[in-house]
Amino acid sequence: MTKPPRTRTPRRTPAGDRYKWTALTNTTAAVFMSALDGSIVLIALPAIFRGVHLDPLAPGNIAYLLWMIMGYRLVQAVLVVTVGRLGDMYGRVRIYNSGFAVFTFASVLLSFDPFDGGHGAMWLIAWRVLQAVGGSMLTANSAAILTDAFPEEQRGFALGINQVAALGGMFIGLVAGGLLSAWDWRAVFWVNVPVGVFFTVWAYRTLRETAGRDRGRIDWWGNITFGVGLSATLIAITFGLQPYGGHTMGWTNPLADALIAGGLLLLAAFVVIEKRVSAPMIQLSLFRQRAFTFGNLAGLAISIGRGGMQFVLIIWLQGIWLPLHGYDYGDTPLWAGIFMLPLTAGFLVAGPVSGYLSDRLGSRGLATGGALLFGASFLGLMCLPIDFGYWIFAVLITVNGIASGMFASPNSSSIMGSVPASLRGVASGMRATFQNSGTAVSIGVFFSLMIAGLARSLPHTLTAGLEQQGVPAHVATQVGQLPPVSSLFAAQLGVNPVQHLLQPSGALTHLTAAQQHALTGSEFFPTLISGPFHSGLVIVFAFGATLALLAAIASLLRGATPAAPKTPGPRTSAARTPVPRSSAAKTPAPRTSGTATPSPARTDSPTTGTTTGETPPCH
Structure with a gap:
C-alpha cells in the first residue's frame, strides 16, 4: 500500500507560527550576550587589573591589555565564516545550540581566576578565546536561523531586531561593566552564567531545523589559509600599537611587518584555493551579487568607523572631559558609559524602525541615508571643543546612533536576502567577519592616528x-x-x-x-x-567621515534588491515553465510533487529578496 505524500514537513514555518518569535527571542538574546562580552571588559579593565594585581601601565603589560580588548574580536572575526559553513552542512540550529553551551561553559571558568599577575591575565585571555568561539557559533548562525524562520515580508524587521541587539549590546556593555565591576570584577563574567544556562536549555528544547542542509565537504586548506592569514594580520595590529626600538609605535617591528605580509599572502592564497576546490569554504560566486558585495563593503567601512569612534569617545570622556568637570578618575569609567547612553538610545530606536521600513521601502535608500548621516555626525564631533557643552555632544552622538540604526538593519536584510537559502549560514558568517574584522582593524587604525597626533607634541x-x-x-x-x-x-x-x-x-x-x-x-x-589630543581628534573624525562617505557610495551601488539566486543542484536541470508576469506578482505558482515552477526574478521589489530553489514557507 502506498503511503500518501506528506503535506507537513520539518521545514514548515508559517508566518503566523509562534516559532518564528521563539527563534527571534532566543537568537536576539544570544547575539546580545555575545556583543555585550565584547565591550563589558573594556570598562571593567581597571577592576580586573586590580583584581589580578597587575600594573596596567608597566611597559610589558600593555600586551595583556591589548589582548584583553582585541582577542575576543580577533577570534570572532576568524571563525564566523567557518562555523557558518558548518551550520550549512550539519544544521544551523545544531551549531548554534552548541555555541550557547560553549559560551556558557567559558563564562563559568572566567568567573574565577586562581592566579595573580601575568598568569592571571593569561588565564582570562585564554578563556575569553574559548568564549569567543562560542560567540562565533551564535552570531554566525543567528541571522541564518531568522532568515529561514521569517517570511520575506517580515525578514527585515527580524534581522533589524537581531542587529540592534548585537550592536546595542556593545554599548550597554559599557554601562554594565562599570556597574558590575564596582561590586566585584568577577561579576562581569558571572552575569553570563544564569542567562547562558537558561537560554542554552531553552534553545535545545524549542529551536528546530527549518531548512535543508548542504552536504558538502569541509575545505580544510581554505579554512587554514583564511584563519591563519586573518589571524596574522590582526595580531600584527597588536604589535603595531606597542612601542618598539625607541619608537612610539611598533609598525617598524620586523615581526609586525612579517605577520602582515604573511597574512596577506595567505589570504591571497585562500582566494586562489576557493576558486579551484569543489567544496569551497565560502562561495565566491556570492560576490557576483551586487547587494551582497557592496553591502558587505559598506558594512566594513561603517564598522571601522563605529568601532574606532567608540574607543575615542571613551578616552575623550574618561581621560579629559570628566576629570575637567570634577569627576574622580576612579569613577570616570562608569560615568563615561552613562554619558554615552544617548548613542545607545538613538540606535535602539532607529534599528527596529528602519528594519520595518526596509521591508516596505527597500534597503538601498535607508542604508545610504544612514551612512551619510553617520558621516555628518563625525563632522559635527570634529567641530566640538575639547571642553564641550554636554547637550550638544549628546545630540551629536544621538544622531550618530540613529544613523547607525538606519544603516545596520536594512544593510543586513539586503545582504541576507540576496543569497540562496542553503548558503545563508556561510553568508551570515561572512557578514559577521566583515563586521568583526572592521571593529578589530578600527582599534589599530584609530589608535595609530591618535598616537601619531599625540607623539608630535x-x-x-x-x-x-x-x-x-x-x-x-x-x-x-x-x-x-x-x-x-x-x-x-x-x-x-x-x-x-x-x-x-x-x-x-x-x-x-x-x-x-x-x-x-x-x-x-x-x-x-x-x-x-x-x-x-584635539589635534588627533580632528584627524580621526575626518577619517571617520571619509569612511562613511565611502560606505554611502558602496550602499548606493548595491542596486535594487534582487531575488535570491538559486543554489546549484539537481533542480537546475528541471524544465522551466515561465509564469506570466501579471499573475506572478499576485498569485504564487501552485506547488506540485513534480517539477518546480519558478517565478521570475523581481528586480524592483522593496523586500529583502526571495528564496528560490527551496520549498517556500507555508501560509
Whole structure:
C-alpha cells in the first residue's frame, strides 16, 4: 500500500507560527550576550587589573591589555565564516545550540581566576578565546536561523531586531561593566552564567531545523589559509600599537611587518584555493551579487568607523572631559558609559524602525541615508571643543546612533536576502567577519592616528608642565617620554598617569602641598593633553567621515534588491515553465510533487529578496 505524500514537513514555518518569535527571542538574546562580552571588559579593565594585581601601565603589560580588548574580536572575526559553513552542512540550529553551551561553559571558568599577575591575565585571555568561539557559533548562525524562520515580508524587521541587539549590546556593555565591576570584577563574567544556562536549555528544547542542509565537504586548506592569514594580520595590529626600538609605535617591528605580509599572502592564497576546490569554504560566486558585495563593503567601512569612534569617545570622556568637570578618575569609567547612553538610545530606536521600513521601502535608500548621516555626525564631533557643552555632544552622538540604526538593519536584510537559502549560514558568517574584522582593524587604525597626533607634541608638553610644578628635570623627562599609547590607555583605565608615575620616584614628597595637589588633581593631566589630543581628534573624525562617505557610495551601488539566486543542484536541470508576469506578482505558482515552477526574478521589489530553489514557507 502506498503511503500518501506528506503535506507537513520539518521545514514548515508559517508566518503566523509562534516559532518564528521563539527563534527571534532566543537568537536576539544570544547575539546580545555575545556583543555585550565584547565591550563589558573594556570598562571593567581597571577592576580586573586590580583584581589580578597587575600594573596596567608597566611597559610589558600593555600586551595583556591589548589582548584583553582585541582577542575576543580577533577570534570572532576568524571563525564566523567557518562555523557558518558548518551550520550549512550539519544544521544551523545544531551549531548554534552548541555555541550557547560553549559560551556558557567559558563564562563559568572566567568567573574565577586562581592566579595573580601575568598568569592571571593569561588565564582570562585564554578563556575569553574559548568564549569567543562560542560567540562565533551564535552570531554566525543567528541571522541564518531568522532568515529561514521569517517570511520575506517580515525578514527585515527580524534581522533589524537581531542587529540592534548585537550592536546595542556593545554599548550597554559599557554601562554594565562599570556597574558590575564596582561590586566585584568577577561579576562581569558571572552575569553570563544564569542567562547562558537558561537560554542554552531553552534553545535545545524549542529551536528546530527549518531548512535543508548542504552536504558538502569541509575545505580544510581554505579554512587554514583564511584563519591563519586573518589571524596574522590582526595580531600584527597588536604589535603595531606597542612601542618598539625607541619608537612610539611598533609598525617598524620586523615581526609586525612579517605577520602582515604573511597574512596577506595567505589570504591571497585562500582566494586562489576557493576558486579551484569543489567544496569551497565560502562561495565566491556570492560576490557576483551586487547587494551582497557592496553591502558587505559598506558594512566594513561603517564598522571601522563605529568601532574606532567608540574607543575615542571613551578616552575623550574618561581621560579629559570628566576629570575637567570634577569627576574622580576612579569613577570616570562608569560615568563615561552613562554619558554615552544617548548613542545607545538613538540606535535602539532607529534599528527596529528602519528594519520595518526596509521591508516596505527597500534597503538601498535607508542604508545610504544612514551612512551619510553617520558621516555628518563625525563632522559635527570634529567641530566640538575639547571642553564641550554636554547637550550638544549628546545630540551629536544621538544622531550618530540613529544613523547607525538606519544603516545596520536594512544593510543586513539586503545582504541576507540576496543569497540562496542553503548558503545563508556561510553568508551570515561572512557578514559577521566583515563586521568583526572592521571593529578589530578600527582599534589599530584609530589608535595609530591618535598616537601619531599625540607623539608630535605630548612629550614636550608633559615634560614642560611637570617642570613648571617643580618636578626635577630628569624625572620630568622620564615621565614625558612615556609612550603615548600608555597615556591613552591610562585615560581609558581611569588612572591618573602623572600621580601613578611620580610616586615610585619619590618626587612628590619633595614638592609643596600646592604643587602636589596640582599634579595629583583631576585637571593637570587633562589640561596638558587637551591640545595634542584635539589635534588627533580632528584627524580621526575626518577619517571617520571619509569612511562613511565611502560606505554611502558602496550602499548606493548595491542596486535594487534582487531575488535570491538559486543554489546549484539537481533542480537546475528541471524544465522551466515561465509564469506570466501579471499573475506572478499576485498569485504564487501552485506547488506540485513534480517539477518546480519558478517565478521570475523581481528586480524592483522593496523586500529583502526571495528564496528560490527551496520549498517556500507555508501560509
